[in-house]
Amino acid sequence: xxxxxxxxxxxxxxxxxxxxxxVDQVSIEVEKxxxxxxxxxxxxxxxxxxxxxxxxxxxxxxxxxxxGYDVYKQSENIKKNIGYMSxxxxxxxxxxxxxxxxxxxxxxxxxxxxxxxRREKLLDQVGLSDIAxxxxxxxxxxxxxxxxxxxxLLHDPPIIFLDEPTSGVDPEARRGFWDLIYQTSEEGKTIxxxxxxxxxxxxxxxxxxxxxxxxxxxxTPGKLKAQYGxxxxxxxxxxxxxxx
Amino acid sequence: xxxxxxxxxxxxxxxxxxxKNINLSVKKxxxxxxxxxxxAGKTSLIRSICTLLVxxxxxxxxxxxxxxxxxxxxxxxxxxxxxxxxxYQDLTVEQNLRFFADLFQVPEKEREIRKKQLFQFSRLKxxxxxxxxxxxxGMKQKLAxxxxxxxxxxxxxxxxxxxxxxxxxxxxxxxxxxxxxxxGTTILVSTAYMDEADQCERIALFFDGNIKxxxxxxxxxxxxxxxxxxxxxxxxxxxxxxxxxxxEVHTTQLFGDxxxxxxxxxxxxxxxxxxxxxxxxxxxxxxxxxxxxxxxxLDLMETK
Numbered sequence: 001x002x003x004x005x006x007x008x009x010x011x012x013x014x015x016x017x018x019x020x021x022x023v024d025q026v027s028i029e030v031e032k033x034x035x036x037x038x039x040x041x042x043x044x045x046x047x048x049x050x051x052x053x054x055x056x057x058x059x060x061x062x063x064x065x066x067x068g069y070d071v072y073k074q075s076e077n078i079k080k081n082i083g084y085m086s087x088x089x090x091x092x093x094x095x096x097x098x099x100x101x102x103x104x105x106x107x108x109x110x111x112x113x114x115x116x117x118r119r120e121k122l123l124d125q126v127g128l129s130d131i132a133x134x135x136x137x138x139x140x141x142x143x144x145x146x147x148x149x150x151x152x153l154l155h156d157p158p159i160i161f162l163d164e165p166t167s168g169v170d171p172e173a174r175r176g177f178w179d180l181i182y183q184t185s186e187e188g189k190t191i192x193x194x195x196x197x198x199x200x201x202x203x204x205x206x207x208x209x210x211x212x213x214x215x216x217x218x219x220t221p222g223k224l225k226a227q228y229g230x231x232x233x234x235x236x237x238x239x240x241x242x243x244x
Numbered sequence: 245x246x247x248x249x250x251x252x253x254x255x256x257x258x259x260x261x262x263x264k265n266i267n268l269s270v271k272k273x274x275x276x277x278x279x280x281x282x283x284a285g286k287t288s289l290i291r292s293i294c295t296l297l298v299x300x301x302x303x304x305x306x307x308x309x310x311x312x313x314x315x316x317x318x319x320x321x322x323x324x325x326x327x328x329x330x331x332y333q334d335l336t337v338e339q340n341l342r343f344f345a346d347l348f349q350v351p352e353k354e355r356e357i358r359k360k361q362l363f364q365f366s367r368l369k370x371x372x373x374x375x376x377x378x379x380x381x382g383m384k385q386k387l388a389x390x391x392x393x394x395x396x397x398x399x400x401x402x403x404x405x406x407x408x409x410x411x412x413x414x415x416x417x418x419x420x421x422x423x424x425x426x427x428g429t430t431i432l433v434s435t436a437y438m439d440e441a442d443q444c445e446r447i448a449l450f451f452d453g454n455i456k457x458x459x460x461x462x463x464x465x466x467x468x469x470x471x472x473x474x475x476x477x478x479x480x481x482x483x484x485x486x487x488x489x490x491x492e493v494h495t496t497q498l499f500g501d502x503x504x505x506x507x508x509x510x511x512x513x514x515x516x517x518x519x520x521x522x523x524x525x526x527x528x529x530x531x532x533x534x535x536x537x538x539x540x541x542l543d544l545m546e547t548k
Contacts, residue, residue: 042382043371169436175498241410
């Protein structure tokens with residue numbers, strides 16, 4: 001694997017809060033264009049890990065680079081090169097879909113011309129072109145989720161972090177959303193995704209599973225199932241979480 | 245008499261109908277699930293049952309009492325955990341549990357037993373002394389749930405209690421609900437996780453303000469009329485695309501490491517052979533499948 005093919009790299013990355021070690025010497029390499037799944041029980045350290053990788057939290061020890069930038073020294077460059085979407089979506093309900101896109105474009109410091117030139121393609125991609133002037137509060141949750149992804153993609157970042165993006169949406173919208181994730185990955189973008197849906201874990205190219213801050217498993221879903229001798233990722237997950 | 249009786253209930257916000265003329269009843273002692281995505285109307289219905297919203301039309305009776313009239317009486321027998329439950333962020337895990345046990349006057353002996361059960365599910369025991377504000381998001385949810393379950397009301401209403409909770413803890417949470425049920429409590433619970441439907445005795449599938457189906461999970465499965473197969477292949481997404489184009493196919497859906505394909509009629513061996521050939525052997529294996537509630541839900545969504 002050549003260095004410039006790596007989107008995210010950590011070496012013995014560690015975060016302590018007082019005496020508590022939330023992330024404990026985690027080393028991963030995520031390739032460009034990869035859909036990388038990030039699993040673990042509640043409190044295993046997923047969110048702490050993501051916050052460090054997004055440049056929002058300084059690690060206590062170890063190394064990490066995201067899009068080629070160092071998390072200690074170049075967190076501002078990292079923020080410009082990543083998109084982030086959480087389960088809470090953070091959209092403005094009293095703005096239209098178009099206005100939300102313009103707002104996020106403004107936040108990322110994009111010019112009006114660039115926003116306008118990207119907006120149409122983006123809305124088309126997430127399937128919201130026909131209702132672009134609808135108030136966000138009037139659209140179903142599944143559409144809000146697509147809009148949130150669109151907003152995270154607007155500044156054309158090479159890496160996107162999705163933190164439980166599909167909680168609460170209907171099963172059809174959930175599948176449609178994964179089609180979008182695949183499309184985005186085929187465009188060469190790297191997707192870093194956390195989920196509590198084990199069927200979605202199967203859709204990732206590679207999966208990592210954390211327990212008590214440590215990385216316990218990292219491989220393709222197929223190889224993990226073979227390694228643990230299980231029929232599905234749900235069973236692999238249960239075994240790892242219970243294997244204290 | 246049913247514990248909860250809902251007749252022609254409608255709830256509007258301005259011109260938007262959040263719940264559209266629904267009927268359902270919850271029997272004494274059962275675990276009843278409202279299953280559906282966000283925005284389906286589950287919370288509006290739950291808040292109305294808990295006397296927090298007034299129906300626009302229709303009626304809701306709790307133990308025969310009208311929710312728009314007998315507010316105090318209903319609240320005294322009903323335990324409610326809303327989606328956003330407040331914890332005291334500056335109290336520890338243990339102090340939060342004690343606070344809610346005191347509030348609901350749970351006897352000392354009972355609370356110790358229950359606390360042990362709750363720690364089993366929540367795995368919060370090692371974090372007893374940590375302030376609630378310093379827990380992770382999912383752990384906060386589990387603590388909130390534990391606080392709601394520390395007392396045993398006659399009717400327990402839980403609005404998406406497992407939202408954001410990891411799959412292992414969700415499984416253990418349902419075991420606690422069954423313990424509480426055995427103590428005689430009627431439980432109404434909402435969830436957006438389709439796989440939790442099978443944990444309930446009866447469910448209502450909610451979508452777009454309507455009930456699309458109601459009954460035991462097996463009764464709802466019996467409504468699924470198409471022969472259903474689980475297919476595996478080398479490249480799953482291509483397999484789904486191939487099968488979507490076949491005339492004999494009703495629907496195709498990705499389910500983790502397989503594709504669920506429903507057919508207009510039972511396919512024969514010759515057809516399977518043809519399909520293997522036309523997918524260049526991308527089709528590796530096929531097995532007949534009992535539909536999951538997610539299959540049923542997807543099917544009901546399409547037949548509007």
